[in-house]
Amino acid sequence: AQRVTQPEKLLSVFKGAPVELKCNYSYSGSPELFWYVQYSRQRLQLLLRHISRESIKGFTADLNKGETSFHLKKPFAQEEDSAMYYCALRSGSARQLTFGSGTQLTVLP
Amino acid sequence: SQTIHQWPATLVQPVGSPLSLECTVEGTSNPNLYWYRQAAGRGLQLLFYSVGIGQISSEVPQNLSASRPQDRQFILSSKKLLLSDSGFYLCAWSVPWGGGEQYFGPGTRLTVT
Numbered sequence: 001a002q003r004v005t006q007p008e009k010l011l012s013v014f015k016g017a018p019v020e021l022k023c024n025y026s027y028s029g030s031p032e033l034f035w036y037v038q039y040s041r042q043r044l045q046l047l048l049r050h051i052s053r054e055s056i057k058g059f060t061a062d063l064n065k066g067e068t069s070f071h072l073k074k075p076f077a078q079e080e081d082s083a084m085y086y087c088a089l090r091s092g093s094a095r096q097l098t099f100g101s102g103t104q105l106t107v108l109p
Numbered sequence: 110s111q112t113i114h115q116w117p118a119t120l121v122q123p124v125g126s127p128l129s130l131e132c133t134v135e136g137t138s139n140p141n142l143y144w145y146r147q148a149a150g151r152g153l154q155l156l157f158y159s160v161g162i163g164q165i166s167s168e169v170p171q172n173l174s175a176s177r178p179q180d181r182q183f184i185l186s187s188k189k190l191l192l193s194d195s196g197f198y199l200c201a202w203s204v205p206w207g208g209g210e211q212y213f214g215p216g217t218r219l220t221v222t
Contacts, residue, residue: 006152032209044153044199044213086153088209095141095160095208096168101152 002027002091006100013077014108021072021103023061023087032090033063033070034097039083047072047085057081077107111136115200115214122221128173128187130217132200135181140202142183143211144175147197159183160205195221 003026013019025031035047048056050063050070061072070087087100112135122128134140144156155168157175165175172191176184183200197218201211 034209043215044201046210049209088153090209093208095203096143096155096158096166097208097211098155099145099153 002031002089002098004087004089004098004100006085006087006103008103009101010104010106012106012108015079016076019074019077019081019105019107021085021087021105023070023072023100025068025070025087025089027068027089027091029092031063033061034088034090035059035061035070035072036086036088036099037083038086044086077105079107079109081105082107111202111212113200113202113212113214115198115217117217118215119218120220122190122219124192124221125189128185128190128194128219130185130198130200130219132183132185132214133181134183134202137181137202137204139180139205141205141208142177143201143203144183144185145199145201147199147216153199156185190221192221195219 005024007022033050036044037047038044059074061070063070084102084104086102088097090097114133141160143158146154159165159177162177172187174186197216199216200214203211
């Protein structure tokens, strides 16, 4: 069975500092990876997916199959990045996602 | 455009009482529908998902059940609530051929007393 691990429940960085939210997965096949974000008092929403290889709000994530990781990175954190971030995996053509336990990011002024 | 609604927004129920949470989607047809429970420190737990009317897949055996009486309606139920059923319940939908990009509702905060 697939599994998604986010080792940090809480992460604090200062504004302007780089930030990296870690995500590791276990899955024997070829996965599809996502990052979802939930800002305060807003709905959970998709931030980015690995197949699109895009940068959203300055965030990027690269799928590393060798290390089975999909870490989320931003070179200069902003206060508005403070939110709960979830990493998620879709196995093959499955209709469902497996989510990690989430990382609460706080960007300090 | 597509929208997803959940109600009620908050609910306080005594132990042993029944539960019915409703989720409806507008602006799309034959969506995949999902029920999640969000708990602090435990992330998002998929409870049920449905790919069509009357088709329910249960991910976690527990005190809850789900039904899909109409194409865009998804209901989460319980006959007798337990204290451990307290939590934040999220409904989501995705396009029929998908599953990776999901669109979430505002959630229901359930407190069982």
